[in-house]
Amino acid sequence: xxxxxxxxxxxxxxxxxxxxxxxxxxxxxxxxxxxxxxxxxxxxxxxxxxxxxxxxxxxxxxxxxxxxxxxxxxxxxxxxxxxxxxxxxxxxxxxxxxxxxxxxxxxxxxxxxxxxxxxxxxxxxxxxxxxxxxxxxxxxxxxxxxxxxxxxxxxxxxxxxxxxxxxxxxxxxxxxxxxxxxxxxxxxxxxxxxxxxxxxxxxxxxxxxxxxxxxxxxxxxxxxxxxxxxxxxxxxxxxxxxxxxxxxxxxxxxxxxxxxxxxxxxxxxxxxxxxxxxxxxxxxxxxxxxxxxxxxxxxxxxxxxxxxxxxxxxxxxxxxxxxxxxxxxxxxxxxxxxxxxxxxxxxxxxxxxxxxxxxxxxxxxxxxxxxxxxxxxxxxxxxxxxxxxxxxxxxxxxxxxxxxxxxxxxxxxxxxxxxxxxxxxxxxxxxxxxxxxxxxxxxxxxxxxxxxxxxxxxxxxxxxxxxxxxxxxxxxxxxxxxxxxxxxxxxxxxxxxxxxxxxxxxxxxxxxxxxxxxxxxxxxxxxxxxxxxxxxxxxxxxxxxxxxxxxxxxxxxxxxxxxxxxxxxxxxxxxxxxxxxxxxxxxxxxxxxxxxxxxxxxxxxxxxxxxxxxxxxxxxxxxxxxxxxxxxxxxxxxxxxxxxxxxxxxx
Numbered sequence: 162x163x164x165x166x167x168x169x170x171x172x173x174x175x176x177x178x179x180x181x182x183x184x185x186x187x188x189x190x191x192x193x194x195x196x197x198x199x200x201x202x203x204x205x206x207x208x209x210x211x212x213x214x215x216x217x218x219x220x221x222x223x224x225x226x227x228x229x230x231x232x233x234x235x236x237x238x239x240x241x242x243x244x245x246x247x248x249x250x251x252x253x254x255x256x257x258x259x260x261x262x263x264x265x266x267x268x269x270x271x272x273x274x275x276x277x278x279x280x281x282x283x284x285x286x287x288x289x290x291x292x293x294x295x296x297x298x299x300x301x302x303x304x305x306x307x308x309x310x311x312x313x314x315x316x317x318x319x320x321x322x323x324x325x326x327x328x329x330x331x332x333x334x335x336x337x338x339x340x341x342x343x344x345x346x347x348x349x350x351x352x353x354x355x356x357x358x359x360x361x362x363x364x365x366x367x368x369x370x371x372x373x374x375x376x377x378x379x380x381x382x383x384x385x386x387x388x389x390x391x392x393x394x395x396x397x398x399x400x401x402x403x404x405x406x407x408x409x410x411x412x413x414x415x416x417x418x419x420x421x422x423x424x425x426x427x428x429x430x431x432x433x434x435x436x437x438x439x440x441x442x443x444x445x446x447x448x449x450x451x452x453x454x455x456x457x458x459x460x461x462x463x464x465x466x467x468x469x470x471x472x473x474x475x476x477x478x479x480x481x482x483x484x485x486x487x488x489x490x491x492x493x494x495x496x497x498x499x500x501x502x503x504x505x506x507x508x509x510x511x512x513x514x515x516x517x518x519x520x521x522x523x524x525x526x527x528x529x530x531x532x533x534x535x536x537x538x539x540x541x542x543x544x545x546x547x548x549x550x551x552x553x554x555x556x557x558x559x560x561x562x563x564x565x566x567x568x569x570x571x572x573x574x575x576x577x578x579x580x581x582x583x584x585x586x587x588x589x590x591x592x593x594x595x596x597x598x599x600x601x602x603x604x605x606x607x608x609x610x611x612x613x614x615x616x617x618x619x620x621x622x623x624x625x626x627x628x629x630x631x632x633x634x635x636x637x638x639x640x641x642x643x644x645x646x647x648x649x650x651x652x653x654x655x656x657x658x659x660x661x662x663x664x665x666x667x668x669x670x671x672x673x674x675x676x677x678x679x680x681x682x683x684x685x686x687x688x689x690x691x692x693x694x695x696x697x698x699x700x701x702x703x704x705x706x707x708x709x710x711x712x713x714x715x716x717x718x719x720x721x722x723x724x725x726x727x728x729x730x731x732x733x734x735x736x737x738x739x740x741x742x743x744x745x746x747x748x749x750x751x752x753x754x755x756x757x758x759x760x761x762x763x764x765x766x767x768x769x770x771x772x773x774x775x776x777x778x779x780x781x782x783x784x785x786x787x788x789x790x791x792x793x794x795x796x797x798x799x800x801x802x803x804x805x806x807x808x809x810x811x812x
Contacts, residue, residue: 164224165203168233169240170341172197174307181469183496184239185478188246195247199338207342209335213324226255228265235282235345237268238369263369269345271365274487275357277700277720279727282344288727291347302334361697364751367758368483375476376763378467379544385520386464386535392522393531397456404449455532460503463539470496489744499766504811505537514541543809545773552783554803555769558583559746564617566797567678568657577798584610608633616647619658619735662734669704669716694793695748699740707731752791780805
């Protein structure tokens with residue numbers, strides 16, 4: 162029998178917490194095993210193999226390692242990595258090292274995300290109203306069979322539940338495993354009229370290769386940082402207990418009560434609330450609040466996240482979720498979350514790193530603010546292999562370049578052509594002084610950046626406030642004039658917002674196709690598609706005309722809200738512009754990563770790529786390749802800059 166396609170789903174056991182470790186660390190653990198494997202051959206009936214008591218047929222095993230056979234799964238990276246480790250353990254003659262090649266794998270979760278649907282099998286099934294839904298008993302069964310259990314007298318002191326401990330549950334678990342593949346098959350059938358383009362699958366395959374390669378972790382440094390953090394926070398707790406007399410200064414309730422006794426009323430102790438309180442409280446209270454803030458600093462928890470997910474070869478894998486932001490198709494961070502690491506501003510970064518690596522709190526406290534420095538040093542825990550280096554390269558103001566290009570705001574584009582910094586230029590106009598990125602008035606550049614990013618997508622005073630304008634030192638009465646002057650200086654961008662708004666509304670109202678600035682809009686078969694210059698489409702489910710919060714007309718669609726609930730959302734011209742600009746920026750990054758595929762990409766963050774390479778590799782070659790404009794937007798002015806380092810850092 163010639164197999165063309167497999168659809169698979171696994172149920173596994175491991176003592177490691179998958180949510181904290183990620184699949185790579187999970188699947189390489191000695192306790193890992195595959196319990197059940199459900200499979201459909203060429204979209205036929207589903208068979209479940211109970212690997213606790215039977216062998217997997219050789220034709221299935223051979224199909225798994227055969228790159229001419231297409232393998233489908235929902236969240237396919239889990240199945241691919243788990244099966245890779247299972248093969249290394251049980252069939253090392255077929256796979257002895259590395260992972261199964263991702264090139265023959267397809268992921269129905271990515272397909273769902275491409276069409277703006279939820280990222281869970283249960284969610285997709287519900288939205289598509291499939292006849293067969295994911296079985297709801299699954300969570301309890303997974304907790305029972307897939308995780309270690311607590312030893313009790315009732316269960317005879319065992320630490321794991323096996324099939325023979327609950328045969329009835331095991332039979333239901335087999336049905337659950339079978340149903341997952343049936344739901345995946347139903348999803349594929351329902352979505353077959355809206356295929357994912359081949360070039361997006363190629364991007365997914367490169368993403369999987371980057372995740373497989375992982376990025377090096379300096380384990381000794383991380384362990385030392387955790388020791389210092391633990392000792393430092395314990396010391397702060399003792400100091401707080403002494404100052405306040407509280408049994409648990411970490412308790413918000415106890416601390417709010419103590420503050421009330423000292424004439425300070427507040428319901429919150431978050432960063433923003435504490436910042437306001439520090440303006441008015443006495444010295445002792447200020448000392449207490451500052452110490453408590455240090456003790457509550459959560460960014461250093463990333464060191465523990467590294468230890469949870471690092472593999473046996475000291476590399477962290479699986480940190481990038483392809484299509485994690487499914488409205489635009491951008492990547493999302495996982496595990497250590499490279500996307501939101503604190504910046505580093507220490508002049509003596511290398512020296513600080515070496516000192517903290519010694520793990521001696523007394524020494525570090527002589528020279529540094531321990532908690533703040535630990536936070537700034539997080540990036541430096543990522544290191545290249547011995548004898549290698551990192552080249553970190555990123556685009557300069559990529560979203561601004563895309564927005565100006567699309568809107569035809571030519572005078573802004575000239576700023577880039579002349580090699581000037583757009584944020585510095587904006588700040589110069591706003592404050593009437595010269596602003597240079599690393600020179601005079603450089604502190605004002607951030608305010609220029611704030612206005613550019615806050616106003617580019619229709620934002621007004623509220624947007625500037627939300628982005629921290631007041632905290633940066635801007636006054637309330639400065640904000641509206643800034644918004645007004647920005648809009649007056651950028652008439653083509655303002656025009657672009659509302660031209661695009663009309664184009665989307667026309668497409669939805671008339672169920673027709675419209676086009677503006679090289680971007681196509683089409684409402685068809687219950688979907689609104691926005692076709693980008695790259696050929697990739699943004700999808701909005703069940704679009705229709707509705708009423709916005711101000712009583713005006715707006716386009717609404719179904720999607721996942723900020724609380725990750727599925728509901729009807731509303732949008733309008735500037736918001737669609739934001740989606741489009743971020744999506745095109747993402748496509749440019751994907752194109753650049755394809756240009757750099759011969760290099761070892763170990764990470765990427767927003768508009769930045771991290772490459773591990775030989776010491777003699779030139780930065781100029783990387784920056785030059787990254788700065789090549791795609792053929793689908795050839796006249797955009799791109800610029801990529803970078804730097805070299807022996808540990809990851811922010812230049």
